[in-house]
Amino acid sequence: xxxxxxxxxxxxxxxxxxxxxxxxxxxxxxxxxxxxxxxxxxxxxxxxxxxxxxxxxxxxxxxxxxxxxxxxxxxxxxxxxxxxxxxxxxxxxxxxxxxxxxxxxxxxxxxxxxxxxxxxxxxxxxxxxxxxxxxxxxxxxxxxxxxxx
Amino acid sequence: xxxxxxxxxxxxxxxxxxxxxxxxxxxxxxxxxxxxxxxxxxxxxxxxxxxxxxxxxxxxxxxxxxxxxxxxxxxxxxxxxxxxxxxxxxxxxxxxxxxxxxxxxxxxxxxxxxxxxxxxxxxxxxxxxxxxxxxxxxxxxxxxxxxxxxxxxxxxxxxxxxxxxxxxxxxxxxxxxxxxxxxxxxxxxxxxxxxxxxxxxxxxxxxxxxxxxxxxxxxxxxxxxxxxxxxxxxxxxxxxxxxxxxxxxxxxxxxxxxxxxxxxxxxxxxxxxxxxxxxxxxxxxxxxxxxxxxxxxxxxxxxxxxxxxxxxxxxxxxxxxxxxxxxxxxxxxxxxxxxxxxxxxxxxxxxxxxxxxxxxxxxxxxxxxxxxxxxxxxxxxxxxxxxxxxxxxxxxxxxxxxxxxxxxxxxxxxxxxxxxxxxxxxxxxxxxxxxxxxxxxxxxxxxxxxxxxxxxxxxxxxxxxxxxxxxxxxxxxxxxxxxxxxxxxxxxxxxxxxxxxxxxxxxxxxxxxxxxxxxxxxxxxxxxxxxxxxxxxxxxxxxxxxxxxxxxxxxxxxxx
Numbered sequence: 001x002x003x004x005x006x007x008x009x010x011x012x013x014x015x016x017x018x019x020x021x022x023x024x025x026x027x028x029x030x031x032x033x034x035x036x037x038x039x040x041x042x043x044x045x046x047x048x049x050x051x052x053x054x055x056x057x058x059x060x061x062x063x064x065x066x067x068x069x070x071x072x073x074x075x076x077x078x079x080x081x082x083x084x085x086x087x088x089x090x091x092x093x094x095x096x097x098x099x100x101x102x103x104x105x106x107x108x109x110x111x112x113x114x115x116x117x118x119x120x121x122x123x124x125x126x127x128x129x130x131x132x133x134x135x136x137x138x139x140x141x142x143x144x145x146x147x148x149x
Numbered sequence: 150x151x152x153x154x155x156x157x158x159x160x161x162x163x164x165x166x167x168x169x170x171x172x173x174x175x176x177x178x179x180x181x182x183x184x185x186x187x188x189x190x191x192x193x194x195x196x197x198x199x200x201x202x203x204x205x206x207x208x209x210x211x212x213x214x215x216x217x218x219x220x221x222x223x224x225x226x227x228x229x230x231x232x233x234x235x236x237x238x239x240x241x242x243x244x245x246x247x248x249x250x251x252x253x254x255x256x257x258x259x260x261x262x263x264x265x266x267x268x269x270x271x272x273x274x275x276x277x278x279x280x281x282x283x284x285x286x287x288x289x290x291x292x293x294x295x296x297x298x299x300x301x302x303x304x305x306x307x308x309x310x311x312x313x314x315x316x317x318x319x320x321x322x323x324x325x326x327x328x329x330x331x332x333x334x335x336x337x338x339x340x341x342x343x344x345x346x347x348x349x350x351x352x353x354x355x356x357x358x359x360x361x362x363x364x365x366x367x368x369x370x371x372x373x374x375x376x377x378x379x380x381x382x383x384x385x386x387x388x389x390x391x392x393x394x395x396x397x398x399x400x401x402x403x404x405x406x407x408x409x410x411x412x413x414x415x416x417x418x419x420x421x422x423x424x425x426x427x428x429x430x431x432x433x434x435x436x437x438x439x440x441x442x443x444x445x446x447x448x449x450x451x452x453x454x455x456x457x458x459x460x461x462x463x464x465x466x467x468x469x470x471x472x473x474x475x476x477x478x479x480x481x482x483x484x485x486x487x488x489x490x491x492x493x494x495x496x497x498x499x500x501x502x503x504x505x506x507x508x509x510x511x512x513x514x515x516x517x518x519x520x521x522x523x524x525x526x527x528x529x530x531x532x533x534x535x536x537x538x539x540x541x542x543x544x545x546x547x548x549x550x551x552x553x554x555x556x557x558x559x560x561x562x563x564x565x566x567x568x569x570x571x572x573x574x575x576x577x578x579x580x581x582x583x584x585x586x587x588x589x590x591x592x593x594x595x596x597x598x599x600x601x602x603x604x605x606x607x608x609x610x611x612x613x614x615x616x617x618x619x620x621x622x623x624x625x626x627x628x629x630x631x632x633x634x635x636x637x638x639x640x641x642x643x644x645x646x647x648x649x650x651x652x653x654x655x656x657x658x659x660x661x662x663x664x665x666x667x668x669x670x671x672x673x674x675x676x677x678x679x680x681x682x683x684x685x686x687x688x689x690x691x692x693x694x695x696x697x698x699x700x701x702x703x704x705x706x707x708x709x
Contacts, residue, residue, distance in 0.1 A: 024395050118485060
């Protein structure tokens, strides 16, 4: 792993929203991130968007990883909207799993920072998450600075 | 034949073997350790010293004979080849009906029904974001929906495999339709796939909707009901597929699955059912990975172990109870998003393993399964793969063609030992129900999934296009994803809401009261009331909600 560890450690929520329960991918990615020194908040599948936003607030996470096997990625833009509405627009969101090529642009345009398909390498995922966590902290600090002025 | 006899008949064996060993070591240099996915070390060569055939009678026997290692029927694929059971399910009931008529016109004798993911979660279509509806299965929440889905389908003459998890409302809707059409229930044939609540709970596949204890009750009631009313219906399909998909090794998968079957059989016997009546209708469902010889050894070992467990441990007397009949699906886990057409080759190898292992029924995955929900074209190629293997490759000429291979027989024995070890662990934990409740199985599966992923990350396990033979700048698939028509789906949801509003509310309330009463009284068969409610216009979501209230909500167990 090429990532230098963050201090305090990155806080990442790994979750599944929508209807599907296949959680092999989310469990493995959670273990990867944990091994890389991040604090991982892991949920079982079938979370509602409201529940994810609530947990993200309570746990003060820097990034959210959403795992999707069967079309649940279609509601990820709703999650991003809900995060922004809750003032959590600084949180980086990545998607992992099966997302058809023609449905990727919509997710990226909605603000998803990356989509990792089956076969993505561990280091690729960990490095990207570390990067968006750092960015998320900068944005949050800038926002705080802005609101303090 | 004894070991000694083998040696006597091979006078030059030791010298020649020694020579080979020396030549091999010299040429290969530092040999690497090779292990299969179940962790069994694989040697470079197998000989009569590994497997002599001395235990042929006890361990192999003949096809259709105990312990069925060589196949559950005397004729196997030489007589009747496997059933092609491709999963079908998309869109609204009208879409499903049109697709089924295409399949029937093409000569299919069996159909399947895959409901929408919302169904697996136990909710009706009006409780979900419509964009998610009908993408992975058909939306069907009432007996009326099922009537539309099965319009013109000769119920009672065609076998239907339904992905119908507890509380088995799809079968209930189908029975309601049969009643309307005057088709006797005794003629309804098929299988309740996904009836294995333990595998759904363990692998988190689909949604686990009732508490574990509640699911246990409903399954046993369902089996009892089917024995009485639908004698041609297989009430249980014990599923290894979910667990292997979630990361269990092939040996672990069989160990867990047979432990699950033992649990269900024992639960039925405790209820007072005859073990032979129950086991006769047990079927199994497995994943076939690309680990070719391992999968063949897995299935051969599974047949042998199940025959012995059914006869010796469960005391079944009827040979039909000892037969390990199974459906298999080629494993989607082995398919890659990179260079997707390569998946056609992978599926062919997996399917060959399945055929040579003597399966009864098969679903081959479409090559785009790691990218999207399969399209009609990719599904057609998956079926063609089966046709080519059956018609052109001469795979069905000989029964159990790999029997007698020193390697395959040794591996079958080794897999058997691994599987028995897993069963012993589950026994020690108090059986499969307890082992699932405490999370023991989930932990074992999670560890195996991680260990396998580490092997991929380290390059020890090679995957073409993923960690070797990569093409830079891979082109994206230009193919548009087929999604259900959103407006049609919204119209269906509107009709569903209208149906709910226009029903006799008194009738619905009475049916739900009866259901709640049956659920609260352990002596009643709760599935009888599910069937009754389905016939009175009650929806899937209403039935599940009522049972959740009475039997407890199914919270997933989180082990990460």
